[in-house]
Amino acid sequence: MSADQERLIAELVEKGLAGEMDEINAIEDRVLRGKVKAALAKAKRAAKAAAPKEEKLVEESPTDAPPSENPHQKFGKMIEDKFPGSLAAGLNDTHIQLKPNNWFEIAKWLKSEPTLHFDSLQCHTGMDVGENMLEARYNLHSMTHDHYIEIRIAVSRDNAKIPSTEQIWRIGDWFERETYDMLGIHFEGHRDHRRMLLPEDWEGYPLRKDYEVQETYHGIVVPKVKEGWE
């Protein structure tokens, strides 16, 4: 290959990189045109390989990115905006404390709102938090956005009623039955509201702090906890 030809190829490649392909396509010598095109492809590949590296370097350089917002703060505020007065306590970083009255609507919205899309109830459990209060806790996760929140709903023992979310998250069916079985929180609207583990005619709710074991069950004596043995 002569020096002239080489110079010509280099010029044409530069033009090609700039987007002017007409001159290259107009070359009548097929061999030369092929050589130019090959050189152009090579140059483009080299440019492509070099370009993202530079971008990455820019990305990796220490920039003052704003700290990611805590989901409980962010979504708690969204819930408060959408359903005013539904928060039972101030926002914090660990959970969202809600009132029970419009929980069903909030839950429906949490699942259907495209920016939240909490499609999975990962865990639902209950707790006796003392001071005459029982609490139900929901751990929600969104498969699409991959974010989690924890919702807590506290109710008093005298009026332990929470709307059931069993029809929103079907997994909640057995979860809520278990919470009812162990703590006696009634889930209103549950379509199969029975005890989960204990027999139907069992008295009391074992995970309440003031639970007293019944004396007999169908004539079988239920032994009380023996004191003084450690």
Place this chain on the structure above:
Amino acid sequence: MGMLENKFQDNVVVAKLDKLIGWARSTSPWYFQFGLACCAIEMMATAASRHDLERLGMMPRSSPRQADVMIVAGTVTMKMALRVKKLYEQMANPKYVIAMGSCATSGGPYWQHGYHVLKGVDIVVPVDVYVPGCPPRPEALIEGLLKLQEKILDERPLTRKMA
């Protein structure tokens, strides 16, 4: 056998009917598949090829009507206690019960604080053999079954019991 001795051909065995029935019963105690907790795993291991309960003439049955022995393998909860009793009542006589593992014998780890656990299956059904262990090894269960066989062999079903 005095009088009858050497009166028959070689392949005839003469025995007391009482003893014969005891022998027949003791060598084919079909047990009732009844897994309630981790003991059931050991019971399965006992029945499987390594320990092979069938060489003792034992065979798992899934219906109480066909079973002779009920192996209560595992924790009996209050809810289950009523069902255990009902299943025992559905078994045909003669029937035997083996309480396998510490839960079935005494409540096991739940003997103090398990409000929902029956403290020993002998509260609801009569138990013939207790097998200790948590859970018992297959060898222990086999020993329990051999003890049960001894017990059945010693029975005299046709002899009138003295008042």
